[in-house]
Amino acid sequence: MKDVLTLPNAEATRYLGIQLGRSLPAGTVLLLEGDLGSGKTTLVQGLGSGLGIQDSIESPTFTLINEYLDGRVPLYHFDLYRLERSQTATLYPELYWEGLEVEPGIVAIEWAERLPYKPHDYLEIRLTYQETGRQVELTAIGQTAQKLIQALG
Numbered sequence: 001m002k003d004v005l006t007l008p009n010a011e012a013t014r015y016l017g018i019q020l021g022r023s024l025p026a027g028t029v030l031l032l033e034g035d036l037g038s039g040k041t042t043l044v045q046g047l048g049s050g051l052g053i054q055d056s057i058e059s060p061t062f063t064l065i066n067e068y069l070d071g072r073v074p075l076y077h078f079d080l081y082r083l084e085r086s087q088t089a090t091l092y093p094e095l096y097w098e099g100l101e102v103e104p105g106i107v108a109i110e111w112a113e114r115l116p117y118k119p120h121d122y123l124e125i126r127l128t129y130q131e132t133g134r135q136v137e138l139t140a141i142g143q144t145a146q147k148l149i150q151a152l153g
Contacts, residue, residue, distance in 0.1 A: 002137065002138065002139045002140075003137075003138045003149060004136070004137050004138075005136040005137075005138070006132070006133060006135055006136075007039075007133050007135075007136055008132070008133040009133055009134075010042050012133070013039040013043050013046065013127070013134055013136070014042050014043070014045060014046035014049070015046060016043060016046060017042070017043040017044060017045060017046020017047040017048075017049070017050060018047070018049050018050035019046075019050060020043075020046070020047050020050060021046065021047040021048065021049060021050020021051040021052075021071075021072075021106075022050040022051075023050075023151065024106055024148065025148075026073040026074070026099075026103075026104040026105050026106065027097075027099065027104050027105075027144075028106045028107070028123065028145075028148065029097045029107045029119050029123070030047075030106065030107065030108045030122070030123050030125055031109050031112030031118065031122050031123070031124045031125065032044070032108060032110045032111070032112055032126075032127070033111070033112055033113050033124065033126045033127070034126055034127035034128060034129070035129065037129055038127040038129045039127045039129070039134050039136075040059075040110045040111075040127055041057075041058075041059040041110065043125065043127070044057060044059075044110070045057045047075065047108060048075055051068075051071030051072045051073065051075055052070075052071045052072050053068045053070060053071040053075060054070065055068055055070070057077065059077075059079050059081075059110065062082070064078065064079060064080075064082075064083070065077065065078050065091065065096075067102075069103070069105075073104070073105045073106060074102070074103050074104075074105030074106070075105055075106050075108065076096045076102065076105055076106070076107045076108070077108050077110075078091065078093060078096075078107070078108070078110065079111065080109065080112070080114040080115070081110065081111045083111075083114060084114070085114050085115075085116055088114050088115055088116060089116050089117070093107070093109065093115065094119070097122075098119075112124070118141075121142025121143065121144045121145050122141050122142065122145055123138060123139070123141075123145050123149065124137075124138070124139040124140075124141060125137070125138055126139070
């Protein structure tokens, strides 16, 4: 299942993140793809606001994973920009999306195309910067993700 949105500016991208943060359940995985400046971090900042997270959300380009535990549900924010595809497995992202060693939350992974493997169920969010704003393509993979995208309407 796929849905395409056109957002006029960064504030609209942030607002989409806020809507997602208010409605997505723990266990949701968001795989974010797009060029530099396409709005991935802006979307995650809105997601954090929607979850009620008070901390400033920055892209974890050097730390690779930031954990925000004080929201409605935890937010685990990955940034794979500085890693090669073969290096990303060493972060064990499945521990987060399967909730094995951490409290289940929302997992948002920037530069997800660098993952060597993906979960069985996720929302892929591809952002493309255009002169008229951003195009956001939401693709639901798996039954749970398809139900989520239908609920977003």
